[in-house]
Amino acid sequence: MPGDTITAGSHDNDDEVLHDYSPLLVVYRSGRLECPRADFVRPVPAGLDDATGVESKDVALSPFSFVRLYMPPGTGGASAVSGDTKKGKLPVVVYFYGGGFVMGSAASRVFHRFLNDLVAASPAIAVSVDYRLAPEHMLPAAYEDSLAALKWVLSAADPWLAAHGDIARVFLAGDSAGGKICHHLAMHSDVRGIGLKGIVLIQPWFWGKEPVGGEKEHRRSLEKHTADVRGRKKHLWEFVCPDAVDGVDDFRMNPIAPGAPGLERLACEKVMVCVAEGDHLKWRGKAYAEAVARAKKCPEAVELFESDGVGHKPEA
Template sequence: MSSATAATADDEVVHDFAPLLLVYKSGRLERPIPMPTAAPGRDAATGVVSKDVVLSPHSSARLYLPPAATATGRKQKLPVVVYFHGGGFVIGSAGSAAYHRCLNDLAAACQAVAVSVDYRLAPEHPVPAAYEDSLAALRWALPAADPWLAAHGDPARVFLAGDSAGGNICHHLAMHPDVRRGAGLRGIVLIHPWFWGKEPIGGEPRAPAKQRQQVGLWEFVCPGAADGVDDPRMNPTARGAPGLDNLACEKVMVCVAEGDVLRWRGKLYAEEVARARGAGRVELFESEGVGHVFYLLEPATEKAKELLDRIAAFVSAE
């Protein structure tokens, strides 16, 4: 192959999932969104302290300890929030600056010990690698393997939370047989969860070209999906999917955003959980006038603070 031909092949995009991922004919991958990282330590704004823990050769977690954990005279242990970042299974990390800021704020608002999970990304590691790493991290967190968790975390008040693909992971873990056989979870918080399906619902785009972004990305990151986007891992309300009455958690919170194309799937999920588990087991919260994961992009806005407050109330409620 001549150098000119090689250059042409390298420049030809065969999978366009912008802005998350571009895949070139040569096999080269490009992730256009800048993802600067932030080091763990003490956060000046919240007083939350964080540290990194290696869980395996290919996964890790960042732990967050709020000031409430070490407050003078405090004897009661704190809730534990295990968080899974979003990014379509192809971008993001626990060390991303946006997520580091988010988890500092979340730990402080919820007065909870937080565990932010790193998992392997596709396409280098196709799904189910992300699920496997996330399950391994949860298995590590539940028995309080880390001194922070052992000293300050309440194993009877464990919550899973995550945005977009991370919300998808939360659902998957809460449905996993190994988790169901355990003591169970207090609750899960799905923030703008990435669910989809073959048949459009609500205000989802009907044109095939508009559907292609969601369908194509899922089928690319999970080439083994049995029925495309109607695979139960992507469409938990699909015909034949395991019943949502099997969720291991006591209660569910689903957060959606008015300007997010995923909002209709989130609402449908909340409706189906309420049908399966009872309306008192699920809370649906919609942020008006904002889009997908807006709180990561504009954490200082009133809408972001409102969302954080609602999540904190859900975690602290008995």
């Protein structure tokens, strides 16, 4: 439902809310879905960005997923197809957008703007991955689409990637739920041996039953990710991942939970975790960074960056 405020569904009993995960998603018993922040994720077309000179294009990977490729100024279009690599090949950043697995798209204006700016400043080739969303497609659909997209990138099947992408220098990056996808892929058995250069988790959406750091005083912030379902609280994670084991302590939500797969298995050379001063998820991000450093027995392999004076953007 990227970009749509309301999707198809009966308008009978429209006022009866089944799940309220504002500002991300409201689910009505009639089947109607409402995205209060639809304008935030409004889709925009690919093409030449006048402000940065970055060129982008969409490539369909399946009937339900696509990627948007971004090329720095002077390397896209005809020069990419010609295979002119005199300036050397560029690193490839595979990006996964955030939105709680319920809203957003690789075509959303906010992510499109961000990728244009990132590629212009790098320079690097970026591949922004679109994936199926809940509740139409519950997890692991998003993970499956993301893994398929990464494998497609590594195949260098696209002319832009073949001509200018250095497949030996692939980085994964993502914000919020997208950060969670980065972790999931770096832990996946199919990714081991590929040799990812690094992963960048931007305000990653991790959680757990037991507070870490300063979370105890800020647990009320959890309420915006929780809906009252038949007298019990149901976290957004439990909604989008019906097969979650042990709720928010499922290893896909809480990678530092007891019994979670060892973080030494991360198939990347380096890890960067970005947190924000005003984000209630920041302690979880810091705890993750510390746990990775311990697991890899190499503090230099992990970098933690904290932004001052900002909160969680976009919302998980």
